[in-house]
Amino acid sequence: CRKEHTADKGGIEITSDPVESGGKVQFAVDRLREPFVVRFHIVNKGTDNVHLTYYTALHRIHTEDFFSAFRNERNKLANVHKFFLFFFFCLFFPPGASYEVEVKYILNHYGYFPATMYFEFCPDLPGSVPFCIVREIEAAAHTPLAVELGPVAPYKPFRVAAYKPVDTIIVDGVPPDRTNPMLNAPFTSALTSRGLLSCPLKMKNYSHRFHLLLHLEEIQMEVDIRKYDLLNQTMTQDQGNRKLLKLRVPGVAENRPSVLRGDCLRVSKSEDTVQPITVYTGYVHRVELDSVKLGFSKKLLQIFISNMKFNVEFTLNRYPLKLQHRAVDLAVKHQLEEVLFPSGAAVASVPMPKLRSGAYLYLENNPEQHAAVQRIVAGSSKPAPHLVFGPPGTGKTITVVEAINQVSKADPSARILACAPSNSACDLLCERLQVNMDSHQIYRVYASSRDPNSKYCNWDESKDSFVPPQKEVTMKYKVVVTTMVTAGRLVSGGIPVGHFSHVFVDEGGQAVEPECVIAIAGLLDAEKGQLVLAGDPKQLGPILRSPLAIEHGLGLSLLERLMRHNSLYQKNTDGHFDTRFVTKLLRNYRSHSAILKIPNELFYENELQVFADQWERETYCNWEYLPKKGFPVIFHGVMGKDEREANSPSFFNVSEIEVLIDYLTKLMETQGKKGLPKLSATDIGIIAPYRKQVEKIQKALRFVPALSRWSDLKELKVGSVEEFQGQERKIIMVSTVRSSINYVKMDRDFNIGFLSNEKRFNVALTRARSLLIVVGNPVILKKDPTWEKFISYCVKEKGYTGFDFGDVEEEDDIVSRLATLKINMDSECEYSVSLSKTAADSRLDSCMSFSPDFRLYLLS
């Protein structure tokens, strides 16, 4: 369809200066606010008379930025137009005649400004049908930084291999040391009754139902992973270890596909066609940004030569799934009914203890937090779990940390397991625990794929690697911190049931129930153990692939299930929670009220109260670069381009990075002046939804000399929303990247990006204490109702700056014009449209969003 539109036809030929390629005229504008001219030469090379009936530009650039002049061959100015209007006239084109259209670009901002030129012609013959020729224009204004960050190679997507059943011989490879061999057991369960899925979850059907849901999820994962299979790939010998082969896997850093150390891939030589085909399994020894290092059998290494082509199949890592299957079985075996389906019957009345002095005893200023810690120390909900829930920044993690501290002080024999779904959340727990507890008492257990950053952990210096936690060593520590999945290793390692008197789970809303149960079943005593779950169901939840598993409740965390379906955790008739079981926190100690306003309105019924320290939250209220003093939120509108490079599927947007770097430089220049505090790189966090953008931002941080004045620049955290869940920074910058509407569906399908994901929006926008800067394309983001609220709020409060998208009102003018027109499209489509106002609205709205392909699609 696009080719059809951009093709010359009817004898008319359109060339341009700068020269177009494939219907696209691309050029860079060196200086802002200076005109750049694109010339279109229209020649009738045919034998018939033709009329140019109208031409127009579809775009959203401010009218002052873009206008055209129309000249005939004697260079006389025929017409000067400002675009954003449709031009109707009838220009006679006899054979051999030529005209020139000049389009002048004046860019006021750095960024990427696309437009589509649309010319319509009609042959001068009775009954003839009009036709159109389209040219796309892409104007870009970039700083040297953007040039440095631009694509290293044009994007070339990987070809998806079609599945063909073949007869194979498998040659096993060499796994890395200490890989748990408990992987890839055969898929056993028979998918039985639908009834099992439709009846309510009970202890009786607990394991069966979760086995079934987990298998449904696994089937979908199997289907999804096939999409990443690769054809005709070469591998290289690793320079450091010649026994390993390196394979490029673009997207691996973004879990597309998800590959971890110890996983295995299957490769076969592309030239092998005679069956049975030999398939070599390679074990992943190391995952890098866009490649993996694989250990194969000698048999492959002996025949390996460079440039040898391979077909590659990814396989699913079943380890976390197997642990979840085992956990739900153990839950039944160890009769955890009063923990997972508490009735409250066995709850004893216990006195509230007096708390000992501790680092976080400022919790005394908050009666809910203080009481929660007391109740946890007393074990007042036992054996039922105690839930701590509340919106962002209300001190859930601090309450958990202080409760751990107080429990360990009150009972020297207490042994505590502290878990969270992600490593970053576990690291935060460790960091905060160490404020008040002796580091010798805390043991951080890492999975083998992690870098060590804690002194007391399962890192073996002599082996330069993580080792499985030794039972005797682990049991000596008062507090063990690990992710829920890695907690499964404690069960495998033989830590006895009841060793841990307490299990604390932070960010409990982020894990599916069987994942959470890994840290409980086989570890916690069903009667004497105390489980504490903290989290916020409105923040990031579990990531699942199977629509069927989601439909039947696998997406519900244990925390959320208890809150929704168990009366102990619901408000009683007087509208209050039973505080023996539930603590609801509502005082936000983190952020300025302007930062919280929209999330509070959208997700928390305005219940959230601002309690953050006044000096801290208002630190940036007078910053000279705020669009409005007193409102420490900036939405900086950027007309960027979401690009990809080489064959990585991940996106980046250099125009947004330029703006981020500009703000960072301004923050650096102004720190310590005019009442602003000195800043360290750890005070700032940058959130981006795609791995490539994270990588490019990190590169930009190294590129800008001014920023090297921050000696701890490496500590400036750049990461995904998932990596920021539970975290906070004085200043948070968010780069939304998305600038083309036609990638939005992809975001939804792969569960990436910011759009169409309220929870990600909520987490990203509630991390800042005193300054929040969001950089993005308002026109695209506004299509999402949540973002539309936030952007309108920023505009209304005068926190909006950057590219002027205020022309949207003017669209109404065009829409009304359109509405009155009968538009004849090209002969292929052969339809005349009389647009109604509403139809025109939606058509034009879509036309005006920046994707050229999409606009062309609509035109057709």
Ligand SMILES: Nc1ncnc2c1ncn2[C@@H]1O[C@H](COP(=O)(O)OP(=O)(O)OP(=O)(O)O)[C@@H](O)[C@H]1O
């Ligand atoms: N009672 C309190 N008084 C003063 N500051 C507090 C209090 N409780 C928590 N804080 C501070 O508030 C901030 C947010 O706390 P915390 O990270 O525990 O919140 P959270 O509810 O876990 O947040 P999130 O939902 O984002 O994970 C921290 O800086 C913490 O030190």
